[in-house]
Amino acid sequence: MVNKFWRLLVTLAALGLGGCVSSGQPLPTQAPTAVLPTPVSPTANAVLSAADLPASPTPANMAPAAPTTAVTQAPPVVLATAAALPSPPPDAPPAPSATAASDVSADGRAAAIGFSAGGRPLTAYQLGGGPNQIVLVGGMHGGYEWNTVLLAYRLLDYFAENPDKIPETVTLHIIPAANPDGQFVVAGRDGRFAPTDVDAAADNFSGRFNSNGVDLNRNWDCQWQTAGMWRDQEIDAGEFPFSEPETAALRDFFLALQPTAVVFWHSAANGVYGAGCPDLYQSAYALAQLYGTAAGYPVYESFDSYAVTGDASDWLALQNIPAITVELETHESLDWEKNLAGVTAVLKSQQPGGVAP
Numbered sequence: 001m002v003n004k005f006w007r008l009l010v011t012l013a014a015l016g017l018g019g020c021v022s023s024g025q026p027l028p029t030q031a032p033t034a035v036l037p038t039p040v041s042p043t044a045n046a047v048l049s050a051a052d053l054p055a056s057p058t059p060a061n062m063a064p065a066a067p068t069t070a071v072t073q074a075p076p077v078v079l080a081t082a083a084a085l086p087s088p089p090p091d092a093p094p095a096p097s098a099t100a101a102s103d104v105s106a107d108g109r110a111a112a113i114g115f116s117a118g119g120r121p122l123t124a125y126q127l128g129g130g131p132n133q134i135v136l137v138g139g140m141h142g143g144y145e146w147n148t149v150l151l152a153y154r155l156l157d158y159f160a161e162n163p164d165k166i167p168e169t170v171t172l173h174i175i176p177a178a179n180p181d182g183q184f185v186v187a188g189r190d191g192r193f194a195p196t197d198v199d200a201a202a203d204n205f206s207g208r209f210n211s212n213g214v215d216l217n218r219n220w221d222c223q224w225q226t227a228g229m230w231r232d233q234e235i236d237a238g239e240f241p242f243s244e245p246e247t248a249a250l251r252d253f254f255l256a257l258q259p260t261a262v263v264f265w266h267s268a269a270n271g272v273y274g275a276g277c278p279d280l281y282q283s284a285y286a287l288a289q290l291y292g293t294a295a296g297y298p299v300y301e302s303f304d305s306y307a308v309t310g311d312a313s314d315w316l317a318l319q320n321i322p323a324i325t326v327e328l329e330t331h332e333s334l335d336w337e338k339n340l341a342g343v344t345a346v347l348k349s350q351q352p353g354g355v356a357p
């Protein structure tokens, strides 16, 4: 029964997202005539295991990805969120492609929201089913900031094991690796990895960029410039804003979702930063204060150690979406207790009666 239900959901999702279905994805030859069953609990808010989800073929455009030794034990899944995804506002662009993923967690509903320049999936995990969308993003700077990827996976595991910690008003989205190409350079694998996969003592700077050599946090359409800066070095910001498939996919994901709050983890400046383009966006600063106070990080209006152009959180401020940058203390630590406290504060602010940032 469960399998039949999910196959039906997946079939309907595939039909509804027809324009987005990856090539190689077989469509049914005959549309089902059945009415979509009403998803009753526990499916509406259930945390699904990979075993609950039907297998699907690997999309053809994932072929260029490098060997994925970390994810061979489980089959790719098709996201079945026909009943779970929120309705975007009327003027929002089409929903992001949410068809398949190769990076299967045992927990959460997983979907590839796009693919990297190197052909690797950008996987988003979705937990809970409330109307307020919270998005947590690790690994924008790939393997150079590999600890942010591990922090995201640890939080994914925590909330999958403790679904009661997610308010009923919230759907939590976690994207552990926004730059999977850069992760692969340093960790040597896609998907989950262990700290022992990384040579923390090495110069992992090359893992900051995607396969095109672009710094993905200089490629967003806020004060974008061809040459971005990292400290006193010029770095490649892409040919134009959103020239990179990763930033374009994230942009579309955010615009469709209209999140209430977005957190980007970086390392290792030790602080929480608001956003704005160019002036400070007060809602982002309020979010920074909420997170930073709970976590015990210093809170700043903006990152001003050096000029940053094309920043993700600044572009989100232009969309009236509060987003913050959380810089972990070092390139190795997860600052686990701090970030659990920060995320928990953001989630609680979404409860009825909670103090919204």
Ligand SMILES: [Zn+2]
Pocket: 140, 141, 145, 217, 265, 266, 267
């Ligand atoms: Zn960074």
